[in-house]
Amino acid sequence: MPNHIIETVTFRLKDGVGRAAFAKSATAVNDYVNGCAGFISRRLSCGADGLWIEHIEWQNMEAAKAAAAGIGAPEGNRPFLSAIDGPSVTMHHTELEISVN
Template sequence: MSKNVIETVTFKLNDDVSREDFIAAAQEMSPWVEARPGFMHRRLSCMEDGTWIEHIQWQDMDAAKAAAAEIGKAPSNANFLSAINGPTVQLMHSELEVVIN
């Protein structure tokens, strides 16, 4: 049985992007993410130094990788993706081992 996968992406925004505009762009993208096969949960947070952290839980690694391969093709994701400072992006996938609710 495959384990759920947590996709963790850290990044900073481009200098000309406000926090409010970025949050609006993230919300614009939500329907696309939610419609991906295997999607379970999404969280977006920001550290004090301006580093953003996005956590998406997928049913398995195949679902996570398929969504990552398609993210740039959807017009609804353009504002979100263009707000991110590309060289600061770090993408990681990990298998979920423990959940406490």
């Protein structure tokens, strides 16, 4: 059985976007990812330097790619997406080797 996929996205917010407002918009995306086939978990954190890191665990790469392709469609995801500084975004997919809860 293939390992789960960890999607890691780093980004910064556009100038003028507050952390609390962004965090609220980020919770709206939970409905979207929870409804995606192959979704396992999501974590979003922010460093003191303003760099946000999102980790999403997927059952497989196909699920990760399908979710990424559709994230812009739901109206509820738009405030989250529009707050992100596009040129700052990096995305990586890696295979999970070890997980401890």
